Amino acid sequence: MTFQVVFNLYPFNESLYLPSANIIRADADGQLTHFVQRATTDTIIPYGIGLTPQDRTTVAYRRPAFAQSPGNKV
Amino acid sequence: MHIVDLLSPKALETKFKPTKARVALPLAQLLSEKDTRPLVERFLFGQLDVFLSEITRHRLPLTLDAQRKTLAKDVLVTHAREELVPHLFFNKNAEGIEYRLRLGMGESTWSPRERNILPLTNTDPAWLLVDYVLFRVPGINGNMVKPFRQKDSVLIPPDKERVYFRQFIAKSIRRSRVEAEGFRVEKNDTLRTTRLEPVENVLEHRWLLKPVFEYDGAEFGYGERRDRITSLDIPEDDRAEITVHLICRDEQTENERIGVLKGLGLEEDGRLFGQPGENNLPALLFFLTRHRRELERAGYTIVAPLVDGKMLALAACDISVRSEAAGDWFDVQGRVTVGLHNFPFQKLLPFLRRHDPYFPLPDDTWFLIPEEWFARYADLAGAVQEQGDTLRLPKVLYTVLQESLPETETPAVPDIDPEKIDYQPSENLKASLRPYQLTGVKWLIGHYRHGFGACLADDMGLGKTLQTIAVLLYAKETSPASEGASVPSTAGADGGPRLQLDLFQEYKQEIRPLNALIILPASLVFNWQRELAKFAPSLFVNPHVGPKRLKDARALAGFDVVLTTYHTARQDLALLEKTGWRFIILDESQQIKNRESEVSKVVRSLSAKHRISLSGTPIENSLADLWTQMEFINPDTLGAYKSFREQFQMPIEKHNDERAKTRLFSRVKPFFLRRTKEEVAPDLPQLTQQIFYSELASEQRKRYEQVKSAVRNEILSLFDDPKTRLMALQALTRLRQLANHPLLTDPEYTGGSGKMDDVLAQWDVILRSGHKVLFFSSFEQHLRLFRHRLEAEKRSFAWLTGEVPAPERAREVERFQNDASVQVFPHDARRGWGRAQPHRRPPCSCSIPGGTPPKKTRPLPGPTASAVHTRSRRFVLSPATPSRKRFCCCRSANAGWAKNCSPPGRSFRHWTGKMWRCCWGNLHVARTSVRLTRTGQEYLLTGFTKIYRILPLLLSVKGDVNCEGTERVASQKRLRGFRDE
Structure with missing residues (x-):
């Protein structure tokens, strides 16, 4: 049994879909089955999932980058 | 850029928290308030566009609204292979404008209502999920699709049509396919021109050409999919009619123009074109300049490239440089033409020197100097000297001119090819020149005729001295002032000029001496003096050395050749400067390699018309040595040292710059001859x-077998005993003695010796042929056996063993060299053999390797070794070449030297440079020895010339040598005595 990071678009409201990253279990045929856990750089380690550079760009990290700078304040 | 985290509601709420608020507002509230909504949406959809682009580009798995209990594969999104193209239809009728949107790929289109469409963003490009397939739709935003999810068309009432068009349609219409009915349509498909832009691929450092098709009001890049552009003209006047402008591409004309590019040899590279192989900017500019007319005729407009803010000129360029010989100079003139601009070559020099390719033109454009011009003229630019409006190149740099200008533009350059020099050795030269020496003399004469300095850098032992003497004789005899003058055949006994004047004939012509100054190490003065006397007795020679040397410049000017040392030259600079020297010759010219040294400065400051340097190793440490050599023989050839260091030394020594190497080689090659x-x-x-x-x-x-067996048994019985090694060595010596002659081990022996008989048989043959024979053996007793035989035969022989007192050794060497009746010289290899001059060397030498086995090939004791040892007993007769003899003699010579000279307990091999200097510095041997000490074994070979020359002195000295002060003079006298004889 293997695990894979799969991105998901979930409806925040009827006109807005936001992304998330999940760890999904794959069956023996490689078919994606069920949600296991939210994917972060920390949570994927026990599942033996290696992050590709693309994953690193998109997947969630425990400490978001924006937290380091005030960003655009309204 | 961790997009998923950035787009989490919590992160968005934190990011857009009002500055003064204590608590962040919920995202829903941020999106509902008109102040915050545009900001949040702009950020959110911008990041979402990046997220979806990455997902699509890398085909990452994506689900839509996956729940914990749903199977992910059921909600998996597929990535579309192509983008969707929006099609807009407008139909104007009495009720208003009916507006329809259809989406599709290629020719098939469908209405958004027919599919399950979910707009993900409201920015352009739109991202749509169509039946779980993710599409990118450039040209529209997501909001434009929303009205068509429930209906096929939207009716725009007449009173709102202009507002609607301005706000929603006008921006999207240019990137969509538009069909309009009931409007005034203006169609244009005239290709006005095709722009050809040089563009740089920064990552690959390539310059390519980008064709852009320009139509009225629109332009299309090559390879772009759009075949038309639609725009709306919505007049301010509400009564005026809306006009649809339709710009369609003329595919046929575009293809024809692309065909022209391909016809010129350009290759397609994506949407760009490049030359096969060459893709740098100069090559591209050259292509555009060369084919400019053809391209313009084909409808292209060439855009000049902008590099570093400089607009480069696209114009044909030409350069013409000519030169004329003018005395010791070449006058160089040239013109450069770039398009309509014409300017002198002189203006280009600073740019060529600093390798700056951008030359400003009067019309504010920049001319990119072709790389080919740098390769051809950069060296010339660095060498010419600007004098007013003219450029001058010293004659010695004629090779620079040869490489820069075609033959037709080059004036007659000096011809120094030895093949073309007409020279026959003078009768006054009392030596026959070998073919390579004749070539060397011609080469030197070629330089002499053109007033060039030269460096003869032949290997040692090839006769540099003789070649130089031949040139001096040639110069003396071809000198106009001495024509018809009677040249005395011999020098005076005191070394001064002695004229043979006829008392009954009026002396009409002034005899002009050659005035050659030869500066050399002190140890070579007497050698030169002797060789000059032998090979060119017609030259008047004065050794300007020692405390009794002449102090009058006029007296010195009366000699053909003045020999002096570097040290004396430094001391007598003022005196030597007063004499007008025609020649200055440096022997062992590496002595001036340190340009900062006093000797080097003094020697270079002396003026002379012709300069020659002699050295087997003109470059010892770095290229700075070469600069010093060139600065002596041909001043200013390599420029000032600082410039030389920047142009040649640093690029070559630090960066191994092949181009700099080639340029330097080209400059110095004509003035160095090395064989x-x-x-x-x-x-x-x-x-x-x-x-x-x-x-x-x-x-x-x-x-032999008895001793061998006994030793073997003894060694085997004491195999682990440390004494075994010593015993083996002793046994080896004993076996060697037995192999030579058993009498060496047993005085009572009455039998014969195979080796002794063979040697004597060969010896007789050699002696009868009139040759001389050297005998080497490390066993003095062995030599005595031969001595008894010689005495019995009443033959004259020289003898050199440890028992001969030091002063006697030099005499023995001299006897062997000079006395024709002395044909044999039994010689203890450990005492050192005074190497004779090549021309005085005995034609034969005999060594007995069995008696002095080299350490590296010494056989080991044992059954196998004994056989080897037996075979090693051989008798070598070698009529030696200089190199062969030198090599053979070297080992033994140094061995004897070491015993006599080295401090107690220290072999000469371990002498430091300081010790060498201390002993031989004043004889100018120390430098060579020091240099060789650093490189270990090599010093034995290279330094042998010196060793040989002072060997008679060495043989006369016991204990530590101190040649300082009076001892040095005494040593020189001894040496001079030896050489004079």
Whole structure:
């Protein structure tokens, strides 16, 4: 049994879909089955999932980058 | 850029928290308030566009609204292979404008209502999920799709049509396919021009051409999919009619123009074109300049490239440089043409010197100097000297001119090819020149005729001195002032000029001396003096050395050749400067390699018309040595040292710059001649080496085997005893003695010796042929056996063993060299052999390797070794070439030297440079020895010239040597005595 990071678009409201990253279990045929856990750089380690550079760009990290700078304040 | 985290509601709420608020507002509230909504949406959809682009580009798995209990594969999104193209339809009728949107790929289109469409963003490009397939739709935003999810068309009432068009349609219409009915349509498909833009691929450092098709109001790049552009003209006047402008591409004309590019040899590279192989900017500019007319005729407009803010000129360029000989100079003139601009070559020089390719033109454009011009003229630019409006190049740099200008533009350059020099050795030259020496003399004469300095850098032993003497004789005899003058045939006894004047004939013409100053190490003064006296007795020579040397410049000017040392030259600079020298010759010219040293400065400051340097190693440490050599023989050829260091030394030594190497080689090549022994080997006498293997005499063999067996048994019985090693060495010596002659181990022996008999048989043959024979053996007793034989035959012989007192040794060497009746010289290899001059060397030498086995080939004791040892007893007769003899003699010579000279307990091999200097510094041997000490074994070979020359002195000295002060003078006297004889 293997695990894979799969991105998901979930409806925040009827006109807005936001992304998330999940760890999904794959069956023996490689078919994606069920949600296991939210994917972060920390949570994927026990599942033996290696992050590709693309994953690193998109997947969630425990400490978001924006937290380091005030960003655009309204 | 961790997009998923950035787009989490919590992160968005934190990011857009009002500055003064304590608590962040919920995202829903941020999106509902009109102040915050545009900001949040702009950020959110911008990041979402990046997220979806990454997901699509890398085909990452994506689900839509996956729940914990749903199977992910059921909600998996597929990535579309192509983008969707929006099609807009407008139909104007009495009720208003009916507006329809259809989406599709290629020719098939469908209405958004027919599919399950979910707009993900409201920015352009739109991202749509169509039946779980993710599409990118450039040209529209997501909001434009929303009205068509429930209905096929939207009716725009007449009173709102202009507002609607301005706000929603006008921006999207240019990137969509538009069909309009009931509007005034203006169609344009005229290709006005095709722009050809040079563009740089920064990552690959390539310059390519980008064709852009320009139509009225629109332009299309090559390879772009759009075949038309629609725009709306919505007049401010509400009564005026809306006009649809339709710009359609003319595919046929576009293809024709692309065909022109391909016809010129350009290759397609994506949407760009490049030259096969060459893709740098100069090559591209050259292509555009060369084909400019053809391209313009084909409808292209070439855009000049902008590099570093400089607009480069696209114009044909040409350069023309000519030169004329003018005395010791070449006058160089040239013109450069770039398009309509014409300017002198002189203006280009600073740019060529600093390798700056951008030359400003008067019309504010920049001319990119072709790389080919740098390759051709950069060296010339660095060498010419600007004098007003003219450029001058020193004659010695004629090779620079040859490489820069075609033959037709080059004036007659000096011809120094030895093949073309007409020279026959003078009768006054009392030596026959070997072919390579004749070539060397012609080469020197070629330089002499053109007033060039030269460096003869032949390997040592090839006769640099003789070649120089031949040139001096030539110069003396071809000098206009001495024509018809009677040249005395011999020098005076005191070394001064002695004129043979006829008392009955009026002396009409002034005899002009040659005035050659030869500066050399002190140890070579007497050698030069002797060789000048021998080979050119017609030259008046004065050794300007020692405390009694002449102090009058007029007296010095009366000699043909003045010999002095570097040290004396430094002391007598003022005196030597007063004499007008025609020649200054440096022997061992590497002595001036340190340009900062006083000697080097002094020597270079002396003026002379012709300069020659002699050195087997003109470059020892770095290229700075080469600069000093060139600065002496041809001043200013390589420029000032600082410039030389920047142009040549640093690029070559630090960066191994091949171009700088080539340029430097080109400049110095005409003035250096170096031949190695290998190169001139065909001109040297053949080396003949005969190896005789001697069989042991029967009684001798018996004793040999007895000793060998006894030693073997003893060693085996004491195998682990440390004494075994010593015992083995002793046994080896004993076996060697037995192999030579059993009498060496047993005075009572009455039998014969195979080796002794063979040697004597060969010896007789050699002696009868009139040759001389050197005998080497490390066993003095062995030599005595031969001595008894010589005395019995009443033959004259020289003798050199440890028992001969030091002063006697030099005399023995001299006897052997000079006395024709002395044909044999038994010689203890450990005492050192005074190497004779090549021309005085005995034609034969005999060594007995069995007596002095080299350490590296010494056989080991044992059953196998004994056989080897027996075979090693051989008798070598070698009529030696200079190199061969030198090599053979070297080892023994140094061995004797070491014993006499080295401090107690220290072998000469371990002497430090300081010790060498201390002993031989004043004889100018120390430098060579020091240099060789650093490189270990090599010093034995290279330094042998010196060792040989002072060997008679060495043989006369016991204990530590101190040549300082008076001892030095005494040593020189001894040496001079030896040489004079």
